[in-house]
Amino acid sequence: MTFAIHGLAVSRGIAIGRAVLVGSSRIEVQHYFIAAAEVDAEVARARTARHAVIDELQRLQTEMPHDAPAELDALLDVHLMLLQDESLVHGVEQWIRERLYNAEWALTTQLEAISRQFDEMEDEYLRERKADLEQVVDRILRHLKGVASPVPASRPVLPGAAPELPLILVAQDLAPADMLHFKTSVFAGFVTAVGGKTSHTAIVARSMDIPAVVGARAAAQLVRPDDWLIIDGNAGVVIVDPSSAILAEYAQRQRESALERESLALLRHTPAVTLDGQHIELLANIEQPGDGPAALVAGAQGVGLFRSEFLFMGRSGPMPAEEEQYQAYRQAVEGMQGRPVTIRTIDVGADKPLDRAQAREYSLNPALGLRAIRWSLADPGMFRTQLRAVLRAAVHGPVNLLFPMLAHQREIEQTLAQVELARAELEARGMAHGAVQLGAMIEIPAAALMVRMFLRYFDFLSIGTNDLIQYTLAIDRADEAVAHLYDPLHPAVLRLVAEVIAEGRRQGKSICVCGEVAGDVGMTRLLLGLGLRSFSMHPAQILAVKQEILRANAAQLGTWARQVVQADDPAALLSTSA
Numbered sequence: 227m228t229f230a231i232h233g234l235a236v237s238r239g240i241a242i243g244r245a246v247l248v249g250s251s252r253i254e255v256q257h258y259f260i261a262a263a264e265v266d267a268e269v270a271r272a273r274t275a276r277h278a279v280i281d282e283l284q285r286l287q288t289e290m291p292h293d294a295p296a297e298l299d300a301l302l303d304v305h306l307m308l309l310q311d312e313s314l315v316h317g318v319e320q321w322i323r324e325r326l327y328n329a330e331w332a333l334t335t336q337l338e339a340i341s342r343q344f345d346e347m348e349d350e351y352l353r354e355r356k357a358d359l360e361q362v363v364d365r366i367l368r369h370l371k372g373v374a375s376p377v378p379a380s381r382p383v384l385p386g387a388a389p390e391l392p393l394i395l396v397a398q399d400l401a402p403a404d405m406l407h408f409k410t411s412v413f414a415g416f417v418t419a420v421g422g423k424t425s426h427t428a429i430v431a432r433s434m435d436i437p438a439v440v441g442a443r444a445a446a447q448l449v450r451p452d453d454w455l456i457i458d459g460n461a462g463v464v465i466v467d468p469s470s471a472i473l474a475e476y477a478q479r480q481r482e483s484a485l486e487r488e489s490l491a492l493l494r495h496t497p498a499v500t501l502d503g504q505h506i507e508l509l510a511n512i513e514q515p516g517d518g519p520a521a522l523v524a525g526a527q528g529v530g531l532f533r534s535e536f537l538f539m540g541r542s543g544p545m546p547a548e549e550e551q552y553q554a555y556r557q558a559v560e561g562m563q564g565r566p567v568t569i570r571t572i573d574v575g576a577d578k579p580l581d582r583a584q585a586r587e588y589s590l591n592p593a594l595g596l597r598a599i600r601w602s603l604a605d606p607g608m609f610r611t612q613l614r615a616v617l618r619a620a621v622h623g624p625v626n627l628l629f630p631m632l633a634h635q636r637e638i639e640q641t642l643a644q645v646e647l648a649r650a651e652l653e654a655r656g657m658a659h660g661a662v663q664l665g666a667m668i669e670i671p672a673a674a675l676m677v678r679m680f681l682r683y684f685d686f687l688s689i690g691t692n693d694l695i696q697y698t699l700a701i702d703r704a705d706e707a708v709a710h711l712y713d714p715l716h717p718a719v720l721r722l723v724a725e726v727i728a729e730g731r732r733q734g735k736s737i738c739v740c741g742e743v744a745g746d747v748g749m750t751r752l753l754l755g756l757g758l759r760s761f762s763m764h765p766a767q768i769l770a771v772k773q774e775i776l777r778a779n780a781a782q783l784g785t786w787a788r789q790v791v792q793a794d795d796p797a798a799l800l801s802t803s804a
Contacts, residue, residue, distance in 0.1 A: 231439075232442065234421070234439065235460060236431055236439070236459070239435070239480075240458060240476055240479050241394055241415030241436075241437040243393050244391055245451060245454075247451050248395065248396070257330075257331045271329050275370045276315070287299060298434075300516055314363075318332045319332075334367075361401040396416070397419070415438055417445045421440035422440065427440055435487070439463065454473070456473070458476070490770060490773060494769065506772075507527055509740075509761065510765045511530060513536050515532075524768050529565070529566070530738050531570055531688065532555075537551060567625055568688070569627060571627070572598075573598045573631070609644055628666070629665070639683075664684050665686040666680050668690065674723075675722070684735075688762070695716070699711060715800065721791055737759075744767075744771075745767030747770050747773075755787025755790075
């Protein structure tokens with residue numbers, strides 16, 4: 227009987243094949259107390275297993291194929307960093323020494339303790355890192371128990387199936403190390419029960435161009451081994467046991483999708499110019515210093531948003547020193563080979579604790595609390611350390627410096643004063659530093675409404691649509707109870723976006739959109755019609771957005787775009803573009 231399972235669309239394309247199920251990645255853990263005399267041996271057992279996993283991941287990195295996506299290497303780095311995190315290492319030892327837990331119990335207990343910090347984070351990407359921590363712990367547990375990876379390293383044999391039959395992997399989740407198996411093309415696509423749009427499985431799927439659906443919670447229960455499956459990566463749907471008619475329809479869509487991908491790939495070196503000759507800037511959002519080369523391969527003309535907070539997260543010791551930050555920013559700048567890199571200053575705060583001590587200081591409304599630029603201005607020493615590192619990196623290529631969540635004129639003046647102080651400190655030391663363009667994020671309504679004032683101070687503005695929607699509609703994106711009210715097409719949101727773009731054009735300054743909306747091809751024509759000429763998005767979306775740009779006449783879209791913005795129901799007009 228044919229039925230469909232819905233998940234999240236994270237990697238486009240159609241895959242058709244027979245299901246290969248792998249069990250839950252979480253292995254059964256025994257809970258028991260050890261004798262006091264066994265403490266040192268139990269701590270050593272936990273350390274040995276952790277070191278074994280570190281060795282395993284380092285070996286996988288060393289042996290990684292040259293054509294493996296850079297994202298995969300970066301995610302293995304994240305897992306190695308988590309393995310060496312002191313809050314995990316010391317926490318486990320503490321549970322063993324003070325509570326006499328066995329190593330497995332201590333590991334899962336510490337996992338739960340750290341997981342609670344991730345659960346309370348507002349940023350979706352950071353919240354997704356909880357899954358990485360779970361996979362790291364799971365891997366240690368497997369070593370403690372002597373159990374192999376749940377993902378088959380070679381092609382499994384299905385009874386009666388032809389050797390060349392395409393296979394689809396259905397799993398609870400997939401660790402980056404396990405996803406290396408996809409490089410051998412054993413699987414045509416995969417379905418996972420957990421994960422979000424910014425989970426590592428989604429990131430790697432997009433980078434490897436593999437059709438995938440994540441967050442399909444019912445898949446592990448409803449799909450049987452060897453079932454025929456269709457993955458519709460465009461819609462986030464898994465069709466189980468399709469009828470012959472559905473199978474034929476999707477086979478046709480698969481052929482069309484393959485042709486579309488080939489067509490998109492041909493656009494990589496095509497300038498993003500509309501039919502009426504408007505040149506559009508297509509930039510990439512990146513999270514790691516080493517993401518630049520992959521962004522270039524995807525066709526990015528620069529980095530529109532480098533989220534620097536990832537240098538600060540997941541460490542219980544001191545925050546990264548100036549030299550460490552400088553080296554990271556320099557790597558990002560040099561990786562873009564002369565193209566501009568926009569570095570956003572640290573965006574953490576009460577909702578994104580840097581360590582366990584800070585986690586105890588949560589406010590009731592973290593999204594409205596001490597975060598982003600407020601947090602930086604509250605710790606000017608830390609802030610200037612980052613500013614000095616960015617200014618030094620600007621020697622190696624064009625750098626834009628972007629400040630998050632500004633609202634007040636006095637905050638702007640304090641921020642710019644800190645930049646000048648940082649520059650003066652470098653000059654006093656005799657250290658080289660470069661010129662930077664200064665920009666502000668427009669991500670709260672107060673900033674959008676005060677755009678003229680912002681433009682007096684800054685060289686460029688970047689609209690962060692994710693937060694702008696959240697604050698305009700009073701919707702906590704992390705709260706599932708109200709997440710359905712999150713609406714990029716709400717008239718209030720569109721009017722704020724339109725006004726910021728219009729004012730930027732009037733004053734001849736660059737306005738970029740760097741939120742999810744920038745990578746949504748359904749919004750491309752509207753943004754073009756409103757006058758946007760700079761988009762920054764996940765690299766995987768660049769070619770699809772470019773295709774929309776090449777087919778659009780920006781001048782002709784202007785009247786229609788203004789009608790959409792003024793409509794009470796913009797969504798109804800969105801599909802009627804000229």
